[in-house]
Amino acid sequence: MESGIYHTTYEADMALRRTPIQKVRLAAVIAFLLIFPFFANSYYLTLANQIGIAVVGALGLNILVGYTGQISLGQGGFLAVGAYTAGLLATRLGVPFWLTIPIACVVTAAVGGVFGVPSLRLKGLYLAIATLAAQEIIQWLIVHWDAVTGGVEALVVPHATLFGFNLNAGNSDFHWYWIILAAAAFTTIFTVNLFRSRVGRAFVAIRDQDIAAEVMGVNLFTYKVLAFAVSSFFVGLAGALTAHYRLIVTWERFTIETSITYLAMIIIGGLGSVSGSIYGAIFITLLPALLNSLGRSLSGVVPGIAGLIPMIQQGVFGLVIILFLVLEPEGLAKLWRDVKDYFRLWPFSY
Amino acid sequence: MTTAPSFATVSQLAPGEPQLVVEKITLSFGGVTALAGVSLDVRQGEIRAVIGPNGAGKTSLLNSISGLYRPQQGRILFHNDQEYNLLERRPDQIARLGVARSFQNIELFRHMTVLDNLMLGRHIHMKSNVLDCGLYWGRAQKEEVRHRQVVEEIIDFLEIEAIRKKPVGTLSYGLQKRVELGRALALEPAILLLDEPMAGMNVEEKEDMARFILDINEERGVTIVLIEHDMGVVMDISDRIAVLDFGRKIGDGTPDEVRANPEVIKAYLGEDHG
Ligand SMILES: Nc1ncnc2c1ncn2[C@@H]1O[C@H](COP(=O)(O)OP(=O)(O)OP(=O)(O)O)[C@@H](O)[C@H]1O
Ligand SMILES: [Mg+2]
Numbered sequence: 040m041e042s043g044i045y046h047t048t049y050e051a052d053m054a055l056r057r058t059p060i061q062k063v064r065l066a067a068v069i070a071f072l073l074i075f076p077f078f079a080n081s082y083y084l085t086l087a088n089q090i091g092i093a094v095v096g097a098l099g100l101n102i103l104v105g106y107t108g109q110i111s112l113g114q115g116g117f118l119a120v121g122a123y124t125a126g127l128l129a130t131r132l133g134v135p136f137w138l139t140i141p142i143a144c145v146v147t148a149a150v151g152g153v154f155g156v157p158s159l160r161l162k163g164l165y166l167a168i169a170t171l172a173a174q175e176i177i178q179w180l181i182v183h184w185d186a187v188t189g190g191v192e193a194l195v196v197p198h199a200t201l202f203g204f205n206l207n208a209g210n211s212d213f214h215w216y217w218i219i220l221a222a223a224a225f226t227t228i229f230t231v232n233l234f235r236s237r238v239g240r241a242f243v244a245i246r247d248q249d250i251a252a253e254v255m256g257v258n259l260f261t262y263k264v265l266a267f268a269v270s271s272f273f274v275g276l277a278g279a280l281t282a283h284y285r286l287i288v289t290w291e292r293f294t295i296e297t298s299i300t301y302l303a304m305i306i307i308g309g310l311g312s313v314s315g316s317i318y319g320a321i322f323i324t325l326l327p328a329l330l331n332s333l334g335r336s337l338s339g340v341v342p343g344i345a346g347l348i349p350m351i352q353q354g355v356f357g358l359v360i361i362l363f364l365v366l367e368p369e370g371l372a373k374l375w376r377d378v379k380d381y382f383r384l385w386p387f388s389y
Numbered sequence: 390m391t392t393a394p395s396f397a398t399v400s401q402l403a404p405g406e407p408q409l410v411v412e413k414i415t416l417s418f419g420g421v422t423a424l425a426g427v428s429l430d431v432r433q434g435e436i437r438a439v440i441g442p443n444g445a446g447k448t449s450l451l452n453s454i455s456g457l458y459r460p461q462q463g464r465i466l467f468h469n470d471q472e473y474n475l476l477e478r479r480p481d482q483i484a485r486l487g488v489a490r491s492f493q494n495i496e497l498f499r500h501m502t503v504l505d506n507l508m509l510g511r512h513i514h515m516k517s518n519v520l521d522c523g524l525y526w527g528r529a530q531k532e533e534v535r536h537r538q539v540v541e542e543i544i545d546f547l548e549i550e551a552i553r554k555k556p557v558g559t560l561s562y563g564l565q566k567r568v569e570l571g572r573a574l575a576l577e578p579a580i581l582l583l584d585e586p587m588a589g590m591n592v593e594e595k596e597d598m599a600r601f602i603l604d605i606n607e608e609r610g611v612t613i614v615l616i617e618h619d620m621g622v623v624m625d626i627s628d629r630i631a632v633l634d635f636g637r638k639i640g641d642g643t644p645d646e647v648r649a650n651p652e653v654i655k656a657y658l659g660e661d662h663g
Contacts, residue, residue: 236522244498311500
């Protein structure tokens with residue numbers, strides 16, 4: 040809370056960015072995002088695009104896990120539904136890319152909603168296992184239903200064109216940057232709005248005290264299934280973007296490991312936090328890249344380290360998650376809030 | 390300017406008409422019989438207390454009314470524009486009929502602010518769907534502002550202006566009880582079920598709470614079902630009192646009648662003094 044600032048109408052009081060500092064900070068971030076691609080080389084653009092897609096997927100997962108309190112290990116499976124739906128529509132039926140994306144979102148939302156039905160009866164560990172089943176069923180279907188999905192063969196997706204412009208030709212990372220930025224911005228704004236109004240409030244109420252929510256008139260079944268569907272909608276968006284951006288879809292990218300990586304993003308970033316989802320997506324996407332370049336620069340000094348990088352990566356990954364769970368359960372978002380609070384009162388820290 | 394709807398009751402009944410009729414309900418958990426053929430009526434506009442020693446079945450009775458427990462026998466009828474059988478309905482459907490409650494062990498949404506807890510109380514009166522909310526265009530925003538006005542009225546009434554932006558988990562016990570009352574009021578109930586709203590409070594907090602309950606009842610015409618251990622308060626503010634003991638109703642009547650009931654005296658003071 041910024042002290043000393045009063046708002047005269049409820050509209051102003053309910054606005055998102057309320058103080059000049061917040062507005063300036065937001066403007067700076069937007070300016071950076073708009074200028075960045077003109078100066079970044081393709082390595083950084085690729086990283087930025089990976090981050091953008093991860094932001095969409097992490098926000099989707101956080102809607103379900105962090106905000107509604109329904110644990111999910113099915114993230115990889117739902118990403119796969121989005122990616123395969125978009126990829127197959129484009130490959131087999133020649134549906135234009137811009138149309139495959141909303142269809143993929145809706146299909147994934149429906150699939151997510153169906154796998155959300157057990158959440159009415161199951162909680163915690165039991166729900167985790169049910170969603171793990173979703174993950175495995177989807178993966179099994181992709182591998183074994185090869186007449187449609189191509190099975191273990193990689194699905195090669197045709198180039199995406201928009202108004203006759205080939206997005207995947209030439210400086211494709213630069214083109215996709217804008218598409219992915221738009222998707223991430225839309226997802227962010229949608230999520231922020233959702234959780235400052237009726238439906239999002241019902242989700243959070245279910246997480247905090249489901250019985251009280253029900254007694255206050257929230258239909259638990261509808262809202263739990265809805266949370267799965269909304270979450271999966273955005274996870275499907277992330278999957279569909281991956282398909283068209285990478286031009287190749289394989290089941291190996293959507294295993295339980297992917298589910299856990301995404302859970303790591305929202306745990307490290309902050310459960311039930313929009314900014315946390317973004318920080319987490321950035322952190323987890325950059326971590327392997329950082330470790331890689333660290334390994335490369337050390338390989339002269341410590342021979343053979345390059346071969347160990349994947350293992351070190353796993354270790355650091357696990358360590359970071361454990362550290363956050365133990366030391367800062369509210370994640371990077373909380374850490375950042377603490378830093379801000381410290382400086383708001385500085386130098387009078389009482 | 391939109392005019393703010395006030396949190397008045399939605400009951401269609403005249404004062405004194407039977408509003409809630411509990412008919413011979415029996416509720417058991419395995420071998421434990423929490424309620425054994427309990428009947429009880431609550432009239433529109435009254436303050437109806439339910440008392441009894443620990444484990445008598447008071448909370449079980451409220452849980453049965455709000456749909457959280459399913460008695461194996463009996464009926465619970467709620468009258469408003471028509472008669473509703475509550476045993477056929479889910480808790481969220483019962484809430485929509487205008488039945489609100491508080492819990493013995495505060496069940497607030499801990500991480501949400503006071504405002505958001507109360508706004509959730511408006512859930513059944515709002516219509517925005519997931520698309521309206523995510524896009525926050527026109528309808529959703531207007532609706533949020535309109536219901537924020539109702540919630541602010543309740544905040545003024547309960548004198549909790551200073552804490553409206555605080556997460557409820559950080560508040561004192563007494564304030565949390567008050568917020569929980571506010572959340573129930575936000576539902577615009579026709580009948581309000583309060584499970585030990587004054588437990589664990591100091592004298593001053595109890596006086597405030599008693600005043601709020603009386604105001605809600607007298608000025609807004611909301612029927613109150615009150616479970617409370619503090620006999621002073623109960624005798625003072627209730628119109629009629631039902632006494633439960635070991636899942637049975639052992640007394641029912643005005644405070645004076647109940648005070649004079651030998652069975653009640655026995656249950657409260659123990660066999661030795663009977
Ligand atoms: N969910 C439950 N499962 C099993 N037994 C229960 C359950 N709820 C209540 N009981 C039992 O039913 C009986 C009545 O309990 P209840 O909570 O209704 O009493 P109470 O009158 O509210 O008591 P207190 O004054 O302590 O709040 C007790 O024996 C209790 O153990
Ligand atoms: Mg009780």
